[in-house]
Amino acid sequence: xxxxxxxxxxxxxxxxxxxxxxxxxxxxxxxxxxxxxxxxxxxxxxxxxxxxxxxxxxxxxxxxxxxxxxxxxxxxxxxxxxxxxxxxxxxxxxxxxxxxxxxxxxxxxxxxxxxx
Numbered sequence: 001x002x003x004x005x006x007x008x009x010x011x012x013x014x015x016x017x018x019x020x021x022x023x024x025x026x027x028x029x030x031x032x033x034x035x036x037x038x039x040x041x042x043x044x045x046x047x048x049x050x051x052x053x054x055x056x057x058x059x060x061x062x063x064x065x066x067x068x069x070x071x072x073x074x075x076x077x078x079x080x081x082x083x084x085x086x087x088x089x090x091x092x093x094x095x096x097x098x099x100x101x102x103x104x105x106x107x108x109x110x111x112x113x114x115x116x
Contacts, residue, residue, distance in 0.1 A: 013034065013036075025038065063092050064092075067084070070084055
């Protein structure tokens with residue numbers, strides 16, 4: 001979070017999972033001068049439900065791990081890992097711009113000539 005303040009001074013609000021509740025909220029306010037909002041699930045929630053804001057993070061992490069080199073912790077230096085994440089995200093963001101048709105999801109191909 002400290003890098004968020006240094007690299008992106010325009011960021012004023014940070015969202016975090018309920019596992020980060022506690023002293024981090026006060027630390028973020030006093031040290032970073034930013035607001036940390038904890039995203040909590042509803043008290044009566046049973047089973048899976050999409051949490052606000054969290055889904056975008058989970059989806060992005062899923063997209064990143066689709067890149068083989070980022071599926072495991074191969075990198076020994078944090079700077080190398082950050083570079084690989086930036087490289088993957090550039091590809092993810094550029095792909096819709098370069099595609100000339102609506103997005104499609106890859107899946108198993110149907111073979112019409114098998115066992116007919």
